[in-house]
Amino acid sequence: MATGSTIYITASDQNRNGKTLLARLIVDYLLLDGKDPFVLDTDTPDGPLRQFFPGRTKLAEFEKMQGRMRLFDTILAGPGRDYVVDLPQRHMLDFFKAVEELDFFAEAKRNGFRIMVFFVVDRIVASLKTAKAIFEVPGIDLFVPVKNENVGSLLPPEEGALVLPAMPRSLAIAVADRRFSMRNFVLGDDQGLEGADKLALNQFLFAVLGGLNGLDSEISLAQLRQR
Amino acid sequence: MKPTLILVGADKGGVGKTTLSRSLLDYFARKNVLTRAFDTENPRGSLRRFYPSITEIIDLGNVAHQMKILDTMDTANVPVTLVDFKAGNLSYSLDLFDRIGVLEAARNGVFNIALMHVVGPSIASLDEIGEIAKYLQGINYVVARNTINETNFFEWDEVTHRKYFSAIPKAQEINIPKLNEMAYEQVDLAGVTFKDFIDNHAPSGSNAKFSFVLRGYVRKWCTEIDAEFARVAILQEIVNGHRA
Numbered sequence A: 001m002a003t004g005s006t007i008y009i010t011a012s013d014q015n016r017n018g019k020t021l022l023a024r025l026i027v028d029y030l031l032l033d034g035k036d037p038f039v040l041d042t043d044t045p046d047g048p049l050r051q052f053f054p055g056r057t058k059l060a061e062f063e064k065m066q067g068r069m070r071l072f073d074t075i076l077a078g079p080g081r082d083y084v085v086d087l088p089q090r091h092m093l094d095f096f097k098a099v100e101e102l103d104f105f106a107e108a109k110r111n112g113f114r115i116m117v118f119f120v121v122d123r124i125v126a127s128l129k130t131a132k133a134i135f136e137v138p139g140i141d142l143f144v145p146v147k148n149e150n151v152g153s154l155l156p157p158e159e160g161a162l163v164l165p166a167m168p169r170s171l172a173i174a175v176a177d178r179r180f181s182m183r184n185f186v187l188g189d190d191q192g193l194e195g196a197d198k199l200a201l202n203q204f205l206f207a208v209l210g211g212l213n214g215l216d217s218e219i220s221l222a223q224l225r226q227r
Numbered sequence B: 001m002k003p004t005l006i007l008v009g010a011d012k013g014g015v016g017k018t019t020l021s022r023s024l025l026d027y028f029a030r031k032n033v034l035t036r037a038f039d040t041e042n043p044r045g046s047l048r049r050f051y052p053s054i055t056e057i058i059d060l061g062n063v064a065h066q067m068k069i070l071d072t073m074d075t076a077n078v079p080v081t082l083v084d085f086k087a088g089n090l091s092y093s094l095d096l097f098d099r100i101g102v103l104e105a106a107r108n109g110v111f112n113i114a115l116m117h118v119v120g121p122s123i124a125s126l127d128e129i130g131e132i133a134k135y136l137q138g139i140n141y142v143v144a145r146n147t148i149n150e151t152n153f154f155e156w157d158e159v160t161h162r163k164y165f166s167a168i169p170k171a172q173e174i175n176i177p178k179l180n181e182m183a184y185e186q187v188d189l190a191g192v193t194f195k196d197f198i199d200n201h202a203p204s205g206s207n208a209k210f211s212f213v214l215r216g217y218v219r220k221w222c223t224e225i226d227a228e229f230a231r232v233a234i235l236q237e238i239v240n241g242h243r244a
Helices: A019-032 A048-052 A065-077 A089-102 A104-110 A125-135 A169-176 A182-186 A195-226 B017-030 B046-050 B063-070 B090-099 B102-107 B123-135 B158-165 B181-190 B194-198 B212-229 B233-241
Strands: A005-011 A038-041 A057-059 A083-086 A113-120 A142-148 A162-164 B004-010 B035-039 B055-057 B080-084 B112-119 B140-146 B172-176
Touching: A005 A019, A005 A089, A019 A048, A019 A083, A019 A113, A019 A162, A019 A182, A019 A195, A038 A048, A038 A065, A048 A057, A048 A083, A057 A065, A065 A083, A065 A089, A065 A104, A065 B181, A065 B212, A089 A104, A089 A125, A089 B212, A104 A113, A104 B212, A113 A125, A125 A142, A142 A195, A162 A195, A169 A195, A182 A195, B004 B017, B004 B090, B017 B035, B017 B046, B017 B080, B017 B112, B017 B140, B017 B172, B017 B194, B017 B212, B017 B233, B035 B046, B046 B055, B090 B102, B090 B123, B102 B112, B112 B123, B112 B233, B140 B233, B172 B212, B181 B194, B181 B212, B194 B212
Parallel strands: A005 A083, A005 A113, A038 A057, A038 A083, A113 A142, A142 A162, B004 B080, B004 B112, B035 B055, B035 B080, B112 B140, B140 B172
Antiparallel strands: none
16 A cells, blocks of 8 residues: 555444554555554454454553653654554544643654544434544644445545445354454455355455555655645 | 842642743853852752752751852853742742842842742632732742642632732732643652653763653653743743843
8 A cells, every 4th residue: 555654543433433444454465565553443342353463463541651652652663564553433532632732743754654544424414523633733734534334425426535334144153253354355365255255255355455555656756745 | 231130939849840940051051141040958969969069958048058049140250140949938038139129139130039829729828929919029029820739720710810910910910830740750750850750860960861751751740841931031031031
């Protein structure tokens, strides 16, 4: 997706709308791309994203100062690799407030990072308003609105959003198993999927991974515009 | 501009008196104003730990030590002299300064004088304002409401306010904002100034490895304190008149 080190932040102002699935897809995409991403999961204590990538994930209790240090200091102490930050709804506003108070994005850029924020916009008007507010946070190199067809979205069709296509229920249940690896599926391991589900996942991943791949040129263009 | 003597005192320990002194010395350093400090926490001054090059520990009851402060006010070529009074000794110290003519000299215009009185979350703190009122004529008096340790400060309602401040019409209040406990402790442990902590400098001057997050919160806190100091006329006169 991107050629330099990037901090990928997945956010949403509502629960249960596919944000962690998106974070998981970004990590798998980066792994398939030969990168070595590290995950910071603030959805404690369960750490749903950590369940999929236990060896490359740190939990960060963002409501505590130690958690904030764990998140921001971990990134700044290890430049040169990609980071994926998964923000549950309850931490989202505090996260961006802390980012502004600490001037984190500016410091991250001084350390060679680019900042991409993925925001899942669902069917609630407040979700669009929050997306606009996050879009205006200074220092974001690329803001990507995300439309999850399984939950619906107020985003207009021409908005240029990243789309998570609708997934059959049986497939959604199968891929939610922490042992299921999207990456291994792409590499040819069906992991027991057959027939319609296998076809649906192929189509789903083709759309999402293709969409993520297209963001590379978008972030380059966005950075050119900023200069 | 004449030199200024800034006295920092509190009725008891642990209310943030030394923190205020450190904040003031930091503030002046950021504004390029030279300072010197006297720490009366004899023999182990906590202020000196953070500002070893400009701080001297003294015993206020010792005449030779009193002379160190006062006889050098106009010869030290340093616009700000800060005296950090020992905790709980505010009334005693002011009485002493009154008896040896310091307050009178300031009233006669030999130098400027300001008293920064740190009060904590108790009525006892306010009672001390009444006790020291008799010394405050001609002195720039600033009450610093401390919330540094994230204690809940009682609200000063209008009646309480009038009761304590009617005798001191020119008193000014500032709020010392909250600093996250962990950030405060880390600066303390590091034994550096707030500015050096923000700039990630160890006491030796070499690069340190302080947390970016904690540095950020200390920076934010300093910005908030700067805004409070910007409301104090005597501090602004010093900054405007004595940039190095």
